[in-house]
Amino acid sequence: VTPSAVALIGRKRDGGALSAAEIGWLISAYLRNEVDDAQMAAFLMAGVIRGFNDDEAAALTEVLVETGRSIDLSILKGPTVDKHSTGGVGDVTTLIVAPMLAAAGCQVAKLSGRGLGHTGGTLDKLESIPGMRVDLSPEQVLRQVEQIGLAVAAAGPDLVPGDRRLYALRDVTGTVGDPALIASSVMSKKIAGGAAHILLDVKVGGGALVADLEQARTLAERCVTIGSAHGRRVGALLTQMDEPLAPAVGNALEVGAAVEVLRGDRRGPLHDLSVELAAATLRLIGHKEEEAVSKSAGVLASGEALEKFRELVSAQGGDPSCVDRPWDVLPSADVVVDWTPSPGVVQRIDARAIGELAGSLGAARRRLGEAIDPAVGLELLLRVGERSEDGQPVARIHAASRTDAEEAKDALEQAVTMGDEACEPLPLVLGSVGFDGEDHSARP
Amino acid sequence: VTPSAVALIGRKRDGGALSAAEIGWLISAYLRNEVDDAQMAAFLMAGVIRGFNDDEAAALTEVLVETGRSIDLSILKGPTVDKHSTGGVGDVTTLIVAPMLAAAGCQVAKLSGRGLGHTGGTLDKLESIPGMRVDLSPEQVLRQVEQIGLAVAAAGPDLVPGDRRLYALRDVTGTVGDPALIASSVMSKKIAGGAAHILLDVKVGGGALVADLEQARTLAERCVTIGSAHGRRVGALLTQMDEPLAPAVGNALEVGAAVEVLRGDRRGPLHDLSVELAAATLRLIGHKEEEAVSKSAGVLASGEALEKFRELVSAQGGDPSCVDRPWDVLPSADVVVDWTPSPGVVQRIDARAIGELAGSLGAARRRLGEAIDPAVGLELLLRVGERSEDGQPVARIHAASRTDAEEAKDALEQAVTMGDEACEPLPLVLGSVGFDGEDHSARP
Numbered sequence: 001v002t003p004s005a006v007a008l009i010g011r012k013r014d015g016g017a018l019s020a021a022e023i024g025w026l027i028s029a030y031l032r033n034e035v036d037d038a039q040m041a042a043f044l045m046a047g048v049i050r051g052f053n054d055d056e057a058a059a060l061t062e063v064l065v066e067t068g069r070s071i072d073l074s075i076l077k078g079p080t081v082d083k084h085s086t087g088g089v090g091d092v093t094t095l096i097v098a099p100m101l102a103a104a105g106c107q108v109a110k111l112s113g114r115g116l117g118h119t120g121g122t123l124d125k126l127e128s129i130p131g132m133r134v135d136l137s138p139e140q141v142l143r144q145v146e147q148i149g150l151a152v153a154a155a156g157p158d159l160v161p162g163d164r165r166l167y168a169l170r171d172v173t174g175t176v177g178d179p180a181l182i183a184s185s186v187m188s189k190k191i192a193g194g195a196a197h198i199l200l201d202v203k204v205g206g207g208a209l210v211a212d213l214e215q216a217r218t219l220a221e222r223c224v225t226i227g228s229a230h231g232r233r234v235g236a237l238l239t240q241m242d243e244p245l246a247p248a249v250g251n252a253l254e255v256g257a258a259v260e261v262l263r264g265d266r267r268g269p270l271h272d273l274s275v276e277l278a279a280a281t282l283r284l285i286g287h288k289e290e291e292a293v294s295k296s297a298g299v300l301a302s303g304e305a306l307e308k309f310r311e312l313v314s315a316q317g318g319d320p321s322c323v324d325r326p327w328d329v330l331p332s333a334d335v336v337v338d339w340t341p342s343p344g345v346v347q348r349i350d351a352r353a354i355g356e357l358a359g360s361l362g363a364a365r366r367r368l369g370e371a372i373d374p375a376v377g378l379e380l381l382l383r384v385g386e387r388s389e390d391g392q393p394v395a396r397i398h399a400a401s402r403t404d405a406e407e408a409k410d411a412l413e414q415a416v417t418m419g420d421e422a423c424e425p426l427p428l429v430l431g432s433v434g435f436d437g438e439d440h441s442a443r444p
Numbered sequence: 445v446t447p448s449a450v451a452l453i454g455r456k457r458d459g460g461a462l463s464a465a466e467i468g469w470l471i472s473a474y475l476r477n478e479v480d481d482a483q484m485a486a487f488l489m490a491g492v493i494r495g496f497n498d499d500e501a502a503a504l505t506e507v508l509v510e511t512g513r514s515i516d517l518s519i520l521k522g523p524t525v526d527k528h529s530t531g532g533v534g535d536v537t538t539l540i541v542a543p544m545l546a547a548a549g550c551q552v553a554k555l556s557g558r559g560l561g562h563t564g565g566t567l568d569k570l571e572s573i574p575g576m577r578v579d580l581s582p583e584q585v586l587r588q589v590e591q592i593g594l595a596v597a598a599a600g601p602d603l604v605p606g607d608r609r610l611y612a613l614r615d616v617t618g619t620v621g622d623p624a625l626i627a628s629s630v631m632s633k634k635i636a637g638g639a640a641h642i643l644l645d646v647k648v649g650g651g652a653l654v655a656d657l658e659q660a661r662t663l664a665e666r667c668v669t670i671g672s673a674h675g676r677r678v679g680a681l682l683t684q685m686d687e688p689l690a691p692a693v694g695n696a697l698e699v700g701a702a703v704e705v706l707r708g709d710r711r712g713p714l715h716d717l718s719v720e721l722a723a724a725t726l727r728l729i730g731h732k733e734e735e736a737v738s739k740s741a742g743v744l745a746s747g748e749a750l751e752k753f754r755e756l757v758s759a760q761g762g763d764p765s766c767v768d769r770p771w772d773v774l775p776s777a778d779v780v781v782d783w784t785p786s787p788g789v790v791q792r793i794d795a796r797a798i799g800e801l802a803g804s805l806g807a808a809r810r811r812l813g814e815a816i817d818p819a820v821g822l823e824l825l826l827r828v829g830e831r832s833e834d835g836q837p838v839a840r841i842h843a844a845s846r847t848d849a850e851e852a853k854d855a856l857e858q859a860v861t862m863g864d865e866a867c868e869p870l871p872l873v874l875g876s877v878g879f880d881g882e883d884h885s886a887r888p
Contacts, residue, residue, distance in 0.1 A: 005616070006617070038481035038484070040482070041482035042485040042486065046489050046618070049457060172483055173453060173486035174457050
């Protein structure tokens with residue numbers, strides 16, 4: 001018997017649950033255009049308000065995965081791992097953590113999307129390296145991982161096309177923020193990506209998709225449950241995204257900062273979180289906590305991670321000298337000016353506002369297909385809790401023109417709050433999900 | 445500033461309310477195709493779950509009225525009245541009550557829709573009278589009401605086109621049953637129809653849009669409030685629709701039953717409810733309760749209502765002899781067979797199942813534009829609580845073929861429950877709304 005879309009919508013409206021078969025039918029029928037946008041929008045809204053249970057989220061993930069072509073990583077020797085961030089400002093950790101994990105013996109086939117909106121995408125950042133290619137076929141990705149343990153490439157149109165269609169609908173119908181919908185969207189792509197171990201960096205705060213810690217925990221728990229239902233080992237760190245993570249926001253600026261961390265030239269939150277994320281991933285593949293942390297710090301300190309990054313850049317056609325002299329090789333902006341507020345303690349740096357400012361300087365695209373300027377962005381010279389002395393700049397603007405730079409100064413006045421009182425630095429990791437108790441079973 | 449559809453959807457999703465201006469913008473933008481079906485469906489679903497307040501319902505009604513052409517009845521002498529049923533099975537009261545009210549001095553410009561689904565429409569019923577026309581222009585309606593106090597015609601495409609579009613969307617997205625949405629749909633058409641006094645017959649039960657008395661009361665209260673906000677005097681009777689109202693279900697069969705009531709040849713629930721509805725309408729125009737009831741019964745007993753019905757049929761091109769010899773003039777079915785169950789007391793007659801059975805015999809259309817068979821349907825010879833003696837039929841099937849008739853017998857076995865225990869007849873009127881306390885002000 002064919003289910004009726006109206007009956008299934010009505011059941012969700014009244015607070016009921018759908019079976020896996022019903023979820024599967026509804027989404028498939030939508031993707032076959034037998035259920036229309038309006039019906040799917042009504043269903044999603046009912047689900048956002050009434051809630052989806054774990055079985056529904058797993059079924060939704062399953063049917064999304066089936067809309068595309070999954071990548072089979074079973075040919076690879078060594079544990080396959082993936083790392084995903086829900087998106088933050090100045091979040092360039094993938095470019096540090098992926099080489100660290102490859103240096104630690106993991107197989108890292110990392111597929112990314114392009115950035116849209118206020119958060120730049122990993123691919124856009126990588127492409128600021130002269131010559132760097134990210135449009136690899138699944139076969140090329142697999143071959144490169146076999147050779148050097150690492151590839152970072154664009155997710156092709158075959159990877160979960162159903163999610164793209166559903167996301168476009170959610171985007172215009174106020175149904176983006178639901179934990180179960182976010183989790184099934186994220187996890188469908190991770191599961192199709194083939195890795196057995198998946199580390200999630202769930203960002204929490206004003207610059208993130210979820211502003212609230214409890215919501216972030218719910219989202220992370222959903223992802224862990226969905227992953228388990230598909231035989232994957234999933235863990236999540238819940239990390240602060242009230243102020244930008246990197247000391248810079250903008251594509252080349254972030255790559256430069258990442259290279260500095262890999263070179264051992266820069267400490268601070270970007271370094272610290274990268275070590276935490278790599279260690280957490282190593283715990284997912286079976287390392288004890290202490291061993292994971294020391295191995296994570298070790299591959300960074302020894303320069304092995306830097307060499308992996310160099311191999312990555314070379315393998316994908318980029319100029320490997322960016323590893324040695326990043327600021328000479330990466331594109332630089334025409335206008336670089338400092339922003340120097342009245343002296344005081346930095347009370348707040350509004351991550352979303354900084355992200356939007358970088359975007360308005362040209363660092364992000366507002367629509368699919370738009371060109372971006374790799375050179376522009378902002379350096380943040382101080383963090384929350386740090387004091388600026390008289391005449392000391394707090395930010396540095398990298399702009400395409402003087403006019404842009406002047407406008408950016410005004411925006412910084414709004415985005416950064418200075419004050420006289422002392423102020424604690426913000427914590428980096430707010431919690432974790434999926435690491436307590438016994439190990440979940442995972443495919444090798 | 446142009447509001448954002450996504451922001452308004454999000455506010456309703458989170459339980460907030462929209463201003464009248466925001467509701468107006470959203471619906472207008474939808475009808476201009478600037479807000480798409482998916483966004484409107486998401487908004488409606490959020491509203492169905494979170495609820496719309498009175499101001500939102502009034503604003504929705506207002507913007508719907510403005511999508512079309514309202515009818516100006518101010519030229520008419522005497523109180524203008526309208527009567528609307530939310531739809532039931534065997535509900536042919538309009539053909540009795542409208543002539544009664546015209547006979548009592550009211551001006552009745554009644555615009556109806558075509559039936560769709562399990563309840564037949566008043567227009568379909570009228571058209572079973574040979575020659576009867578219902579497609580009158582607003583000018584023709586007005587002229588006829590001036591002359592004889594009464595017209596029953598099809599609502600043209602200009603009357604609240606926005607409601608048709610919104611209803612089509614609600615129909616496929618599980619958002620039909622909300623009291624505020626039903627109320628604004630009903631009231632937009634009543635307000636555009638121009639009458640100052642509006643009597644609603646809100647059906648309650650298995651054969652109606654709302655199955656629950658409290659929901660029906662909420663719906664009626666919504667309608668009264670919306671009417672008041674537009675300067676109309678509105679009252680509602682909440683009436684039982686668990687068993688079919690008329691002793692017959694089917695177009696010509698119902699018209700025949702209505703003529704028998706008008707002729708004084710038939711008592712029972714159809715007669716009794718018609719008197720109640722006419723009396724309630726007369727109370728709306730200012731009559732005291734006792735006076736209203738005696739006037740209502742009087743125009744029926746005196747034959748004045750029957751003569752008004754004859755004038756109506758003549759004015760709209762129908763054969764007036766149907767008033768004198770209905771069963772000779774109205775179309776009749778080829779196959780007429782009795783259904784005789786084991787003797788016992790009628791415990792239940794499932795109105796919805798009976799409506800669907802009549803529809804499957806050919807009395808209702810399943811899609812817009814489909815032809816219907818005016819002759820087919822069912823006579824219900826006994827009501828709930830009445831006893832059938834051995835060999836006494838409980839229903840009579842009017843079908844186009846022997847096969848249809850045999851299938852109908854099987855369906856009747858399911859729709860009608862017989863039993864040995866005594867059983868109370870079902871009450872007719874379950875409550876009323878809008879008649880207590882002081883009169884609301886209304887345009888003359």
